[in-house]
Amino acid sequence: MKTFLAVARREILEKRFVLAAAAVASAIPILIPIVRQLPAGAARETRDFAAFMLSMGLSAAIAAGLGASIFAGDLAAKRMGFFFSRPISSVELWAGKLAGAIFLIGASFGMILGLASLVDRGRAIPGELAIGLPILSASILAVLFGSNVLATIFRSRSGVAVVDLALSAAVTLLSVWTVSRLRAAGFEAPAPVWWAAGVVVGAALVLSSYRAVARGRTDIRIAHASLSAVLWGILGTAAAGFAVYSSWALNAPPSALSRIDMAFPVGDRGWVAVEGRARGLDAAYLYDARSARHQRVRTEVLEATPDGRLAAWLVPETANGPRTVHTLRLDDPSARARETKIVLSRRTWPLILSADGSRLAAVSGRLLAVYEVESGRLLASVQVRDKDEGISGAFVSPDVLRILRIRPGAIPGRARREVLELDVAAKKIETVGASDGLLSAAPVLRSRDRDQIVMNEGRGSRVTIRDARTLQIRSTLREGEPARSSTVAILSDEKIVLGLSDDRSAWLQTFSPDGAPLNRVPLGPTGRIRLGGETARDQLLVAVHLPSGGPGLPERHVLHLVDLSNGTATKVADGLRPLIWWWHPQRIAPGSEPTKLFLSDDQKLVRFDPSTGERRVLFGAP
């Protein structure tokens, strides 16, 4: 300790001119308001600002200067022998010199702010500084150590500098490449990752600085070589480790999913889009539950043809850059994902595929564009958005795209819905229908065989069957008080099922395709209803999401098999909810594979056959 203090004291004495410079600089913030003859309030503001900026700027400059001189300067001038020929250990010398430098930086910083604070009676130090002080200190230290590294490299005039240059380029490129890959895969680094990166860089700077002193001692070339070995050893290992980890994480199979956040079927051949977290990163897949074949995708914008033969999704080139449309033939076991020539902006939603998969419509910002999938050729482009209207749509035929646009109305809670048809060949769009109604988050369901839609407004307060083109009401299924929850499905035989719940109970109400009431099926205690697939004609799976029994207690689903022909419901499983979302345009045939796929309450993808009771976990949380 005695030696350490002696070294630190000597360093301060030798570089005491720094304190003199800081003393002179501390007068500047006091003088500025006087010279400019500012009034008291403005003078204080100016003084505070000038003192803060000057203290930061001067500290950084002093850190850079001292960093370049305390070790590299003495080594280059062959003056390290003065210390190393005396009973001073490397660690005492290294720490003592650094402590002296840090004291000089801190004292200079404090002198400038201190004087201004004194003039302002203790008010000059801004509150933001207190909050940012750790980051500011770390930055100043980074300048000190970074400057030491650069000075050692350049002042040694050694050929190792070429290796340094090459390694710094390699480490930078590897890191940028890795980060780009991760960002392209949707990974946004959380704060701990940046802190970890900061710690790695900091450790590399500090340890390499120490190693240069301890191993190089009086020879700047050996010091440089030692510094480089540690610096690039740490940074290179970290960058390589980061790259290896990211490759490992990005190549994670669906079975590595430790949590499933979302899953929905794509077509009725057994393909599922599943999204969750695998090996520490967000991950999304197209997964074939029958063959376990999978394809990594982004699910934010993923669409499939109504028959589920072709899926399309967007792949970002960079995090904020354009997205390229990729496709996969789901009906061809040997097919591979294909990158199309269609490039869209980052703000694209939704994608709409024609029934035959030959055309793709995309709404990017205000523009609706229709492309030929195979060639990537732009067929038509029109403006469909003025502000933030909700847009959905479907191809009526390969040449006609029908769009439903929802504009929030002038009265809160109300909305205007418009149907527009785009003639792709003629590149003309016209409004063909409109309706004013309640604003609702519930999606519009389209009938597959009739040109009609089911619209659920205001949480079940008005549920109507409408003409899909004109939005004219054909039948009203329900009108009255909003339900606690409401959901709608159009079954394979075009019957309509309305799932409702109030404060006490949950039930289903079935309707004919024309809207005539058929029967009501009670589902027991109240809960949010999730309509599932049909195991057979008139056999519908329904999950009721029961609320938690209290804070901290898990929520749970109860799965019922409802016989719509006689209006009875039988509980078949606990803790499962169907994957099927009825507003997806794909046809899910009764008894097809997706009707047997469920998400369990503990976030696993489960295959469950209600007819046999066989239950098998495909993957998910361990």
Next chain:
Amino acid sequence: MISEAVSSPSAAPASRPEEGSPGEIRHLTVRYGTTEACSDVSFSIARGGVYTLLGRNGAGKSSLVRCLLGEQKPTSGEARLFGESVWRHRARLLARVGVVPEEPDAPPSMTAGQIADFCRRLYPSWDDASVTRRLARFGVPAKTPFGRLSKGQKGQVLLAMALAPQPDLLVMDDPTLGLDVVARRSFWEELVEDLADRGTTVFVTTHDLASIEGIATRVGILKGGRLALDEDVETLKSRFRRIRYGNRMTETRTEFGSELDQFEAVQVKVRGWGIDAVVSDWEEEKFDRFRRIDGVEEAESSAMSLEEIFLAVAGEAPAEAGGETR
């Protein structure tokens, strides 16, 4: 990681009879890339002696000194102080060592007083009076920055700092390099005085052979990075002699060149007047036999100075007119 004991002046060991040599070099090799500065050098410094390491510029002396002081890690081999590895225990061992470097390396902005003040805190004992006395004697101003002192004054400051902790070993790397005759003499006088007072062990490299001759007890000569010679000065001077003689053909002598075969001749020069040779195994009896060789005339032998021996072993004397070296 480097392992190096943290210095603790108060814990510096006192000289113990059973501990190793004050300084020892074991099979030491120093390489810079493909250039070999020292190769497999071994020697030991006797307690209380003055070991003088000689060698031409670039012979590897400074590399060796840096290794001996733990400033540089040898490529192979080891340097030891007081029986311990100096690379590993440098800080602790240097509490017993005074160092005078080849180039004055003290921070130029520090005055002699500040340097002394700094060094005082590092050593277990410190003789302030000797520093004051020494600096006063040579007129070194206490408040002038080191960078502004003359080269001679810098040397005296560093010698004063090296001797103040009353070291067991004094290591000096060509300490009089660049000094004028007066400064050189005063430097060595100071040293002799201190040695007489305390019996400090000294390791010195120097080109100032005339000055060191009266002080050195043992000499090592580095040649091309290898230790060509390591011997007590008295023994060395007794076996190295210069022999000069006339060489004539006689009726019974038919060829030249074999008369020196009984000696280890390290240098033979053919002059106009005869032969001028340096032999490394001179003995009275051998020389008597040599004088009686037919054709060897007016043979005489003379003692050699350290400088002459060094020139004969490590290099060549400047060529004299008409001279020829065999």
